[in-house]
Amino acid sequence: MTETRQEKPIPPGQWRSDGLPPVMAIDLPPQEPLPDGVATYFDKCEEKLGLVPNVLVAHAFDADRLNAFAAFYNGLMLAPSGLTKAEREMIAVAVSAINRCHYCLTAHGAALRQLTGDPALAETIAQNWRAADLPARQQAMLTFAEKLSVSPAAMEEADRQALRDAGFSERDIFDIAAVTGFYAMSNRLASATEMAPNPEYHAMARE
Known part of the structure; x- marks a missing residue:
């Protein structure tokens, strides 16, 4: 009886050839050559x-x-919006903290440090945004993003009105919701695939 030889499968994420850690824990190499x-x-x-x-x-x-x-x-x-780029990154970081997304907290934490020039503020938002010294506008924005992340079915007109009262336009409200929703998706994708942040992010804008 002849045994059938089975090839040993390549461990997921081992397709990197540049010496860097694997990008994620499932084996989906980039197209070769890249378009x-x-x-x-x-x-x-x-x-x-x-x-x-x-x-x-x-x-x-x-x-x-x-x-x-x-x-x-x-x-x-990145496109024009009533929200500053820093405010959009604040949403990304606060939502990623709620979802405990290692990739997005690392990558967007670095972006927020760069945009604000305030590493302590960015780190505080990543740990507990309510402990950060934020103006009322940004407190209202992150309160909305937090509720939308944790209990979306409970959103009501009072939540939108709180944003209007803080000075946000109707388009701004849509953008806050869209950024929040995007990171709900991105966090889950990154967590599901064990996506690894680029090592360079850790040292960015620390001073």
Whole structure:
């Protein structure tokens, strides 16, 4: 009787060839070679940030999926809005803290430190935003984002009115909800795949 030889499976996440830790715990290598548009996008990230965020690398197994994710992120976090970029990052960090998302807390904690120039404030928001010395506007914003994250079915007109009373427009309310919802999704995806933050984030904007 001849035994059938079985190949030993490659452990998930072991496809990195650059000596860096695996991006995530499921085995979805980027397309090879990267499509021109994706390669150009990654080059721009490297130029502007000094790295390619692992969340983008994780999506690079499918160029269409990556492009859709990047477009949605850029529209929410970087496009003109009544919310400042720092306020949008505050939402990202506060929501990620609620969901205990290691990747997003690390990556967006670094972004918030850079945007505010205040590492202590950013760290406090990551640990417990209610302990941070925030103006009433941002307290109202994060109160709304927290409730939407924890008990979305309990949202009511009083929650929206509290934002209006704090000076937010109708479009601002939509943007607060959209950013909150985006990180509800992103946190769960990162946690489900054990997505690893780029090591460089840990040291960014600490002084």
